[in-house]
Amino acid sequence: MQSKLMAPRNGLLSRNLAALDALNETSTRLNAQADPDVQLMLAVQQGDQAAYHRLFEKHVAGVIGFAMQFVGNRARAEELAQDVFLQVYRTRLRYTPRARFKTWLYRMVTNACLSELRRPEHRVHVQPLDPPSREEIDEAAASSEVRSRSGEEISLDREAVDRLRAAVAELPAQQRAALLLARVNGLSYDEVAASLSCSVSAVKSLIHRATVTLREQMRSDAE
Amino acid sequence: MDHCRAVKREFIAWCDGELSRREAERVEQHLAACAACSAEAESLSVAIRWQRQALRHVTAVADHECAPLQARLRRALATEIETRAQGQFWSWIFRPVAIATAAAMMAIIVLFSVLGGPNAVLIPLGVEAPPVAMSREPDLFENYQLIQRLDAMENFDTVESVPLDEDQVLREG
Numbered sequence: 001m002q003s004k005l006m007a008p009r010n011g012l013l014s015r016n017l018a019a020l021d022a023l024n025e026t027s028t029r030l031n032a033q034a035d036p037d038v039q040l041m042l043a044v045q046q047g048d049q050a051a052y053h054r055l056f057e058k059h060v061a062g063v064i065g066f067a068m069q070f071v072g073n074r075a076r077a078e079e080l081a082q083d084v085f086l087q088v089y090r091t092r093l094r095y096t097p098r099a100r101f102k103t104w105l106y107r108m109v110t111n112a113c114l115s116e117l118r119r120p121e122h123r124v125h126v127q128p129l130d131p132p133s134r135e136e137i138d139e140a141a142a143s144s145e146v147r148s149r150s151g152e153e154i155s156l157d158r159e160a161v162d163r164l165r166a167a168v169a170e171l172p173a174q175q176r177a178a179l180l181l182a183r184v185n186g187l188s189y190d191e192v193a194a195s196l197s198c199s200v201s202a203v204k205s206l207i208h209r210a211t212v213t214l215r216e217q218m219r220s221d222a223e
Numbered sequence: 224m225d226h227c228r229a230v231k232r233e234f235i236a237w238c239d240g241e242l243s244r245r246e247a248e249r250v251e252q253h254l255a256a257c258a259a260c261s262a263e264a265e266s267l268s269v270a271i272r273w274q275r276q277a278l279r280h281v282t283a284v285a286d287h288e289c290a291p292l293q294a295r296l297r298r299a300l301a302t303e304i305e306t307r308a309q310g311q312f313w314s315w316i317f318r319p320v321a322i323a324t325a326a327a328m329m330a331i332i333v334l335f336s337v338l339g340g341p342n343a344v345l346i347p348l349g350v351e352a353p354p355v356a357m358s359r360e361p362d363l364f365e366n367y368q369l370i371q372r373l374d375a376m377e378n379f380d381t382v383e384s385v386p387l388d389e390d391q392v393l394r395e396g
Contacts, residue, residue, distance in 0.1 A: 065281075069282060184275075188241065189239070204236050
């Protein structure tokens, strides 16, 4: 009797869930359509090479900066960025705007970086070789000084940035990727999950551990 | 204490604005009531803001530094487009040849199957030599194909052998 009563309710529930999924899908597609980069990518799909070069100019620095944290040197990071952008061009006809362009792009970049790390020659300590210039750091230090309500203050000087760079290089690759995607590239946890092909709760955990590790590392270095 | 531990796991997602409204309210209610967690949340919030700024400098690449890469990419892309166009050209060139070859093969197979084997085609064309018996008595085998089709000759192999002359026939009765 109970099962007879439950059956229609379960049917209704599954229909509601399916409707909710469809609504989410539609909403995601609408959000994606609003992304100017998606419009550029759709233009690339139609054969507009100028749109492709605009996408490249807009994202290449971010992609190189991200890749450098995995491959450890500028030249290899550039090669990797070139491969990724060629892949963007090659797969343009199969592209469907299901999410922001950045999510799609960084999924490719992250896969390329993590594959690169699996190669035997990269199973060594990664140390970025090309840090930003002195001027860039000084400029940053002048403009950014974070102060909390309790008066805790951390300045952004060259040494601190170098220590942070070293600490980031020590993070496990998945934590590093999740942290950089969220904090530097501005992806939401949902988008990071899509880029890393994992669940949102896994992303939450990865970012939590990475943030706490970096904070402890910076504190211990400062002491 | 367990509640503190559970809420602490949500602090960073809360600072990043990644919690649902209900989850965020739960965290905020706890922070309002727990001084230790409030201090921890404040410390993490500072760390996150600092990391966000500092990480941008860690990964900073100036736009002008990307110009050589853009030039390389343009070249690579041009090569790719050219290679693809050449591939399409050759596939277009070879497509009629492939279609003609396939059609000829199909025609040969159909011809052989309709006429009763390769010899039915190859012997008239002079490519294959006819059986000795046929060459000796061409009149007898004028309608050979018809006979073969009607399956009148059960022992086809005897056609291949040399026929007996008249003396042998008389001797053997």
